[in-house]
Amino acid sequence: QVQLVESGGGSVQAGGSLRLSCVASGYTYSSYRMAWFRQAPGKEREGVATIYNNNRITYADSVKGRFTISQDMAKNTLYLQMNLLKPEDTAMYYCAADPRWSLRPLFSKEYNYWGQGTQVTVSS
Secondary structure (H helix, E strand, O other), X not given: OOXXXXXXXXXXXXXXXXXXXXXXXXXXXXXXXXXXXXXXXXXXXXXXXXXXXXXXXXXXXXXXXXEEEEEEHHHOEEEEEEOOOOHHHOEEEXXXXXXXXXXXOOOHXXXXXXXXXXXXXXXX
C-alpha cells in the first residue's frame, strides 16, 4: 500500500528557508509522478511543484525562483527546498503521488495518494 510521510515543516521568519521531505513506500517510486501541494486555512489546495523522471518539473508561478523540487530515487524521497519564504507561504504542505500521465500535474484531482501533511508557518 502506498504511504507518503512528510517532515521538515516548522516556523520561520520571512526570508528564511526550510526543506521539506517526503518518504514514499509501497510502490515503485520511479514510476510515479510526485508533487507538493499546500493548503492554507479557508483556501483550496494549491499545487506548488511537481516532478517526473527528474526531467519534467513544473512550478506554480507563486514559487518560481524561490522553491526547488528534487528527489533521491535511491532513498524513495521527495524534497522541497523553500527559500525566501513569505508569510503567504504559510500553509499545510502535502506530498502527493500518482502513476498516471497528466496534462495538469498541478491539479490536486490528478493525484490519488497523499501524505498527512507538514505545517509551514512564516512570520513577518
